[in-house]
Amino acid sequence: MILLGVLALAAQYVAATTAAASNYSAAVGWYASWHEPDVPLSSVLWSKYTHMTYAFACVLSVVLDHKLKVNSVPTVDPKSISLADSDQELLPQFVAAAHKNVGCKGGAVNRRLGGSQFYSSNLGSASNRTSFVKSVTNLIQKYNLDLVDFDWEYPGVQGLGCNTISTSDTQNFLSMLQELRASPIASNITLTAATAVVPFPTTNTSLVPQFATVLDWIAPMVYDLSWNWTAGSPQIQRALPSSPARRLLARSAVEAWVAAGIPHSKIVLGVPAYGHSFNVNATEAFLASSSFANATQLTPYPPYDTLNHTIGDKWDSTGGTDQCGRFWGPAGTWDFWALVDAGYLLANGSAAPGVPYQWDACSSTPYLYAEKHGVLISYDDPRSFTAKGAFVRANGLAGFSMWEVGGDPKGVLLDAILSAPANASLAITPSAAIPSPSAPTAGSNGALTQRVGRWISSYLCLLLLAVCWSMN
Ligand SMILES: *[C@@H]1O[C@H](CO)[C@@H](O)[C@H](O)[C@H]1NC(C)=O
Ligand SMILES: *[C@@H]1O[C@H](CO)[C@@H](O)[C@H](O)[C@H]1NC(C)=O
Ligand SMILES: *[C@@H]1O[C@H](CO)[C@@H](O)[C@H](O)[C@H]1NC(C)=O
Ligand SMILES: *[C@@H]1O[C@H](CO)[C@@H](O)[C@H](O)[C@H]1NC(C)=O
Ligand SMILES: *[C@@H]1O[C@H](CO)[C@@H](O)[C@H](O)[C@H]1NC(C)=O
Ligand SMILES: *[C@@H]1O[C@H](CO)[C@@H](O)[C@H](O)[C@H]1NC(C)=O
Ligand SMILES: *[C@@H]1O[C@H](CO)[C@@H](O)[C@H](O)[C@H]1NC(C)=O
Ligand SMILES: *[C@@H]1O[C@H](CO)[C@@H](O)[C@H](O)[C@H]1NC(C)=O
Numbered sequence: 210m211i212l213l214g215v216l217a218l219a220a221q222y223v224a225a226t227t228a229a230a231s232n233y234s235a236a237v238g239w240y241a242s243w244h245e246p247d248v249p250l251s252s253v254l255w256s257k258y259t260h261m262t263y264a265f266a267c268v269l270s271v272v273l274d275h276k277l278k279v280n281s282v283p284t285v286d287p288k289s290i291s292l293a294d295s296d297q298e299l300l301p302q303f304v305a306a307a308h309k310n311v312g313c314k315g316g317a318v319n320r321r322l323g324g325s326q327f328y329s330s331n332l333g334s335a336s337n338r339t340s341f342v343k344s345v346t347n348l349i350q351k352y353n354l355d356l357v358d359f360d361w362e363y364p365g366v367q368g369l370g371c372n373t374i375s376t377s378d379t380q381n382f383l384s385m386l387q388e389l390r391a392s393p394i395a396s397n398i399t400l401t402a403a404t405a406v407v408p409f410p411t412t413n414t415s416l417v418p419q420f421a422t423v424l425d426w427i428a429p430m431v432y433d434l435s436w437n438w439t440a441g442s443p444q445i446q447r448a449l450p451s452s453p454a455r456r457l458l459a460r461s462a463v464e465a466w467v468a469a470g471i472p473h474s475k476i477v478l479g480v481p482a483y484g485h486s487f488n489v490n491a492t493e494a495f496l497a498s499s500s501f502a503n504a505t506q507l508t509p510y511p512p513y514d515t516l517n518h519t520i521g522d523k524w525d526s527t528g529g530t531d532q533c534g535r536f537w538g539p540a541g542t543w544d545f546w547a548l549v550d551a552g553y554l555l556a557n558g559s560a561a562p563g564v565p566y567q568w569d570a571c572s573s574t575p576y577l578y579a580e581k582h583g584v585l586i587s588y589d590d591p592r593s594f595t596a597k598g599a600f601v602r603a604n605g606l607a608g609f610s611m612w613e614v615g616g617d618p619k620g621v622l623l624d625a626i627l628s629a630p631a632n633a634s635l636a637i638t639p640s641a642a643i644p645s646p647s648a649p650t651a652g653s654n655g656a657l658t659q660r661v662g663r664w665i666s667s668y669l670c671l672l673l674l675a676v677c678w679s680m681n
């Protein structure tokens with residue numbers, strides 16, 4: 210069904226004795242159920258997380274985005290949040306495994322981009338909200354969940370391209386959460402939301418702070434964002450996969466949500482255990498000044514083929530048509546494990562000998578040139594995860610949430626962020642007020658990501674240009 214987004218399950222370690230998690234109140238992983246054959250529950254590093262979220266509760270029947278598996282039929286009925294057959298078997302096992310591990314708790318989330326088609330209408334009237342709340346509390350009881358994570362992409366902002374949408378979405382989302390929180394069944398449940406890097410659009414500035422009273426935290430998803438680095442055009446015009454701009458985006462996302470009224474202590478940083486590739490030919494990939502045979506100096510932000518992503522790792526797909534009728538090709542995504550398997554990275558995340566690698570100081574992320582595939586890959590490694598952890602701790606955020614658990618099966622990235630020291634120089638000091646983004650109009654997903662890019666650029670561009678282009 211549709212619905213919302215995804216259902217993730219949360220496994221919560223009650224015992225604060227879980228040493229690995231002690232630096233964060235929320236060390237969260239999203240577990241992608243469709244990767245269970247490669248990531249069996251028995252392989253999950255439960256003890257390193259405080260919460261584990263099972264994705265998703267509501268799945269669709271068509272391919273919607275490259276990360277989502279779609280295997281049930283969309284519906285417009287708010288009474289029918291349901292699970293695909295496979296999830297009906299796996300989810301209880303997941304909850305049991307979580308609970309067995311030092312009292313991990315289980316929760317659920319509604320789906321992301323592709324599953325948000327009817328979110329708005331599901332919450333569009335008081336009776337629909339009541340039906341929806343009932344569906345959620347039924348799930349909590351049926352599956353013994355401890356957490357429900359809402360992943361609506363996006364309230365008041367077009368996501369996929371054919372979502373129902375309303376200017377009342379933010380208010381309706383809040384009203385539903387208040388009703389859910391008031392239910393005895395959900396009163397002691399951890400309620401969270403995965404969000405965009407900009408606050409929910411609203412004309413009533415008193416609405417956003419109220420989310421902090423009903424949600425335990427929000428998790429801005431600071432990934433799948435990148436520059437348009439077409440030569441000579443350093444604008445951030447396009448939010449694509451991955452990012453040379455992640456660190457500054459993390460900073461601006463936190464600043465924007467805090468300015469809108471969510472306290473630092475209720476923000477969890479969404480972090481990716483995967484990267485994105487860009488088709489860049491071997492001539493363009495290396496600096497002209499080092500264009501001899503042994504050259505390994507990579508060109509920062511080289512031109513790339515914006516129309517063609519070569520398929521990434523085996524979890525990527527050749528694409529398909531979403532429920533809006535839009536065709537998507539491969540995403541070009543590379544999970545951390547796959548970069549190791551392909552020989553581009555060593556097991557500890559360092560670039561393998563001979564692999565052209567560069568650290569991007571602007572975003573605090575690395576990139577490498579995958580010569581066999583003809584792609585430049587922007588990804589995360591232990592160094593960038595350490596930087597993210599240092600940022601989270603320096604700013605008193607609740608923690609981090611990683612998409613997805615299976616991307617880092619050995620916990621290499623996880624260990625880096627868990628053991629990151631706080632770094633006071635990354636603390637956000639009060640800065641000029643951040644302009645709130647205007648509510649966008651309808652459009653395709655591509656248009657949405659471009660809009661998000663423009664919002665970001667409206668308050669980030671100068672900073673980014675100053676920092677990044679001075680490197681050239
Ligand atoms: C309430 O849900 C029904 C589907 O069950 C939908 O047809 C209707 O448009 C929704 N109402 C609003 C105001 O969105
Ligand atoms: C919430 O309270 C109910 C009733 O006391 C209890 O059964 C359930 O385990 C509690 N859930 C959580 C997550 O604490
Ligand atoms: C804004 O929302 C608050 C709380 O819901 C409400 O009390 C107030 O009247 C609203 N203001 C406007 C101008 O709608
Ligand atoms: C990148 O910027 C160039 C120059 O402004 C523009 O022509 C191109 O369409 C942009 N590409 C994307 C993917 O936004
Ligand atoms: C790489 O791209 C540049 C410009 O886009 C082009 O001039 C060059 O011929 C290409 N090289 C190869 C090996 O395809
Ligand atoms: C790379 O090759 C150039 C030209 O052949 C040579 O001058 C330079 O010393 C080489 N650099 C390294 C690090 O081997
Ligand atoms: C896309 O790029 C790949 C790798 O560079 C290439 O093999 C393929 O032919 C390209 N496809 C199109 C349609 O340009
Ligand atoms: C990763 O492992 C390689 C090979 O053992 C080693 O040379 C390198 O120093 C390690 N990297 C880090 C960051 O520890």
Ligand SMILES: *[C@@H]1O[C@H](CO)[C@@H](O)[C@H](O)[C@H]1NC(C)=O
Nearest residue numbers: 228229232627628629630631
């Ligand atoms: C907590 O962070 C410190 C660095 O500040 C690190 O040395 C320690 O290992 C971390 N604790 C855990 C359990 O990872």
Ligand SMILES: *[C@@H]1O[C@H](CO)[C@@H](O)[C@H](O)[C@H]1NC(C)=O
Nearest residue numbers: 573596599630632633634635
């Ligand atoms: C703290 O962060 C700053 C800014 O990124 C960096 O220059 C510095 O090296 C970091 N310090 C440590 C100890 O990592």
